[in-house]
Amino acid sequence: MGLGAALAGLRKGSVLLSTLVQRRMLVTLEISSKDHAYPWFLEWMAAHAQKQKALAAAGSRKLGIRLEQRLMRSHELSVDTMLKQHDNGSSEVQFSLVPGPGTHWIKYQGAWMQVKRERQSKIVDIARGTPFELVTLTTLSRDRVLFPKLLSEAREIATSGQEGKVVVYTAWNAEWKPFGPPRRKRELKSVVLGDGVSKRIEDDVKGFLKRGKWYAERGIPYRRGYLLHGPPGSGKTSFIQALAGNLSYNICLLNLSQRGMMDDKLNHLLMNVPPRSFVLLEDVDAAFNKRVQSSEDGYQSGVTLSGLLNALDGVASAEERIVFMTTNHVSRLDPALIRPGRIDVQELLDDASPTQARELFMRFYEGYSPIAGDDQSSVAPSEDVAKMAEQLENIVREEMDGHQRRVSMASLQGHFIRHDAHTAVQTCRDLFSTRVVS
Numbered sequence: 001m002g003l004g005a006a007l008a009g010l011r012k013g014s015v016l017l018s019t020l021v022q023r024r025m026l027v028t029l030e031i032s033s034k035d036h037a038y039p040w041f042l043e044w045m046a047a048h049a050q051k052q053k054a055l056a057a058a059g060s061r062k063l064g065i066r067l068e069q070r071l072m073r074s075h076e077l078s079v080d081t082m083l084k085q086h087d088n089g090s091s092e093v094q095f096s097l098v099p100g101p102g103t104h105w106i107k108y109q110g111a112w113m114q115v116k117r118e119r120q121s122k123i124v125d126i127a128r129g130t131p132f133e134l135v136t137l138t139t140l141s142r143d144r145v146l147f148p149k150l151l152s153e154a155r156e157i158a159t160s161g162q163e164g165k166v167v168v169y170t171a172w173n174a175e176w177k178p179f180g181p182p183r184r185k186r187e188l189k190s191v192v193l194g195d196g197v198s199k200r201i202e203d204d205v206k207g208f209l210k211r212g213k214w215y216a217e218r219g220i221p222y223r224r225g226y227l228l229h230g231p232p233g234s235g236k237t238s239f240i241q242a243l244a245g246n247l248s249y250n251i252c253l254l255n256l257s258q259r260g261m262m263d264d265k266l267n268h269l270l271m272n273v274p275p276r277s278f279v280l281l282e283d284v285d286a287a288f289n290k291r292v293q294s295s296e297d298g299y300q301s302g303v304t305l306s307g308l309l310n311a312l313d314g315v316a317s318a319e320e321r322i323v324f325m326t327t328n329h330v331s332r333l334d335p336a337l338i339r340p341g342r343i344d345v346q347e348l349l350d351d352a353s354p355t356q357a358r359e360l361f362m363r364f365y366e367g368y369s370p371i372a373g374d375d376q377s378s379v380a381p382s383e384d385v386a387k388m389a390e391q392l393e394n395i396v397r398e399e400m401d402g403h404q405r406r407v408s409m410a411s412l413q414g415h416f417i418r419h420d421a422h423t424a425v426q427t428c429r430d431l432f433s434t435r436v437v438s
């Protein structure tokens with residue numbers, strides 16, 4: 001009995017001692033799958049494992065590296081799929097093996113850390129529809145300073161591919177997810193709009209971004225809405241993307257007619273827009289007068305106008321919120337949707353005006369051979385390009401004023417891509433058509 005009591009006491013003592021040691025000497029960091037840092041950390045782990053593997057393969061004699069390799073290899077891995085885009089525009093899918101659930105050991109800047117990845121199958125992250133996960137990092141107290149370092153390294157790795165690019169997010173369940181690889185920024189000047197339109201919008205957005213304090217002092221929600229309307233192919237989307245890139249913003253693309261989109265989901269999405277992002281609602285007129293809901297194909301566009309209005313009004317955030325809407329048919333929009341406070345700036349982006357056509361032409365052919373092919377002898381001097389641009393300008397004017405026929409900027413762009421400068425001007429009349437403007 002005495003021995004039993006002594007053993008029990010010893011066991012209790014050792015548990016107490018280990019708890020004390022843990023409390024005093026160890027420090028733990030938890031990263032839940034709800035946190036932005038979660039995917040960054042997993043990516044960092046994958047990169048770290050790759051690095052150590054390469055070192056071990058190169059015959060590193062360091063015991064730490066080989067030991068770490070052993071400890072990491074002994075566990076299940078899970079796959080993380082990424083789409084990478086190269087500078088030449090091609091893209092490839094890359095799979096990285098990230099540490100799966102279980103316990104791993106890593107050595108970071110000389111300090112050993114225990115990494116525990118746990119998946120809780122009973123708790124589901126509603127926004128993602130995936131099981132809730134938790135990563136716990138444990139290291140010695142004296143090495144706690146390494147946590148912020150490690151996390152910022154992880155963030156840098158994760159965002160390095162995005163620098164100088166625009167990330168387009170789309171709604172995935174009730175969460176924003178990057179859609180495809182980050183896109184290269186487009187020069188704002190490359191979207192040729194009517195007189196002063198581009199500058200007016202750009203100045204307004206910039207002015208708005210500077211007035212955070214002004215809004216706060218007056219208790220006005222810090223948000224601004226823009227409506228770009230006009231015929232298809234007039235540059236609405238391209239301009240918004242170029243502007244976002246210019247201001248180092250990303251874009252959250254919201255399709256209101258998306259399958260499964262409901263008022264509550266929309267509300268949640270608008271409340272959780274990633275920082276420094278424009279919200280872009282495209283073809284906003286189409287969302288409410290789309291197909292009749294049919295139970296046969298299960299199609300349900302559950303967003304109601306009042307749901308959208310509430311979601312837009314409810315967007316309360318300490319950060320600025322910039323919402324862009326586009327439509328081809330402004331007359332079909334409910335006045336409530338575009339009243340000041342919801343839409344503060346409206347601009348028409350129209351079919352090509354004579355000067356827009358000339359400017360686009362110059363952007364395409366100035367400095368380049370206006371004749372297709374490599375035959376340098378046929379390169380027209382730039383005054384010829386300017387003359388041809390003037391010719392095009394006159395044709396556009398004539399077609400518009402004389403025949404009420406118009407051409408979109410997108411068709412002109414397509415035409416210029418296909419033809420050399422000379423042919424482009426000669427054959428451009430075929431592009432014009434009579435349009436009913438709404």
Ligand SMILES: Nc1ncnc2c1ncn2[C@@H]1O[C@H](COP(=O)(O)OP(=O)(O)OP(=O)(O)O)[C@@H](O)[C@H]1O
Binds near residue numbers: 230232236238328409
């Ligand atoms: N004003 C413009 N200046 C330069 N390029 C333009 C312009 N308008 C359209 N384009 C070109 O045409 C293509 C389509 O443009 P975009 O998608 O921006 O038009 P949109 O007005 O948003 O059309 P939609 O109403 O159909 O969504 C793009 O490749 C873009 O480069």
